[in-house]
Amino acid sequence: MDTKEQSLLNYYYSKLMDHTFDEKDVYAFLQLIRNRSKENRCINELTDFVVQRDQYTGYIKGYLFEMRKKFESLGKTKTALRIEDVFSFKEMKNGINKALEQWQLDGLTNAQMNDFVTCLISILQQIPIMDDDREIGKLFFAISSKQIILMAEIEVYQNMFKKTNAVFPVLTANNSYLDMKKQDRYDTPYLFADKVIEIMSQDGKLEMIIPD
Incomplete structure (x- = not known):
């Protein structure tokens, strides 16, 4: 890593440490740690997915289609559906902290990683799932009272x-940001299909901007 690249990494790392990191920092931070995480599938796949979006064809897309097959097999086999x-x-x-260790940087705490x-999650919203040239x-x-x-x-x-349509979680974080009233006793999440949520940092805390 050259001096300039190290300076950039330190900049985004300090934002994570200070809880001033927001969604606009995800692209650059992932690209920086990906360059030194070539054997880390988790980091590599997430970075590629963030950058390539609907053009992405890697492991995460395979996971989405595998989940689709599992839903289609419901009632046809005795295998329980595990999501x-x-x-x-x-x-x-672990993937991010392993990358940070290479530059003698302390790993992220659970709270910093949750940020x-x-x-x-915010960056990945609204990505279409494509089957060849057709959006499926x-x-x-x-968001629920407990989870993002x-x-x-x-x-x-x-x-x-x-x-029909199947709905299932792909990534989750703890909701320590917004006080949400439970929709029902199952705490069914509020799904923002027609609104784009923005995550911003305000006074050392993440804020969710939900359009009216």
Whole structure:
């Protein structure tokens, strides 16, 4: 890493440490640590997805289509449907902290990592899910009283004639930012399909800007 690259990394790292990091910093920070994380699948795939968006064809897209197949097989097999994030919070934290260790930087705490994942979720909202040239779904920002969620909505066929949409979480973070009233006893998330959420830093704390 040359002197200028190190200076840039230190800039974004200090913003994470001070809780002044926001969604506009995600692109640059991921690109900087990706350059030194060539064997870290989690960091590589997330960076490529952020940059390439609907043109991305890597592991995360494969995960989305695998989940689609699982929903389409419901009722046809006895296998229970198990839904897990494409990358867990722990996996993402370990990946970033391993990269930071290479530059003798302290790892992120859970709170700092939560800020990063929340910004990442915001950046990834509204990406269309493409099957060849046809849009079959989209990623949305969702929030419950306890979680910030990158939610996928994707069309599934239960037979040749019956089509419906499946909704499932892709990435999650803790909601320590916004006081949300539970929609129901299951704490069903609010899904922002028609609104684009913006994550900004205000006075050392992330703020969610929700359009009227």
